Amino acid sequence: MTTAIRDDGRSQRVLSKAIGNGEQYITQLLQGKQPTVPNFIALCEALGVCPSYIINGNAVPPEMDELAEIFSILNTDNRAILLRVAKGFAHNQTKST
Numbered sequence: 001m002t003t004a005i006r007d008d009g010r011s012q013r014v015l016s017k018a019i020g021n022g023e024q025y026i027t028q029l030l031q032g033k034q035p036t037v038p039n040f041i042a043l044c045e046a047l048g049v050c051p052s053y054i055i056n057g058n059a060v061p062p063e064m065d066e067l068a069e070i071f072s073i074l075n076t077d078n079r080a081i082l083l084r085v086a087k088g089f090a091h092n093q094t095k096s097t
Contacts, residue, residue: 001054002030004047019046 005026008015012026019025019042026043029035035043044051050065052058071079 001043003057004049004054005030008047015043015046019043 005012005015010018012030013023016023016025016027019039021039025039029043040051040054044054047054071082074082
């Protein structure tokens with residue numbers, strides 16, 4: 001989280017206010033306070049990063065969030081189809097590299 005906040009370039013105060021919290025909120029997070037889920041999501045959106053980047057340090061392309069959102073609204077059969085297609089692409093990609 002520290003890296004994403006630093007890379008953002010805004011001050012902790014400005015970022016705190018940008019996500020609708022008091023001026024010291026980001027400072028408190030950096031000192032160990034646990035954010036609520038809505039505040040965590042707001043912070044990720046303000047920083048332009050995926051939640052998994054903050055949690056795991058793994059940069060995830062923005063398209064992954066879009067794909068996850070689409071996947072979440074599909075019925076079971078269509079999820080299975082999408083997963084098979086994605087696995088097919090991945091298999092072909094690994095064969096060509």
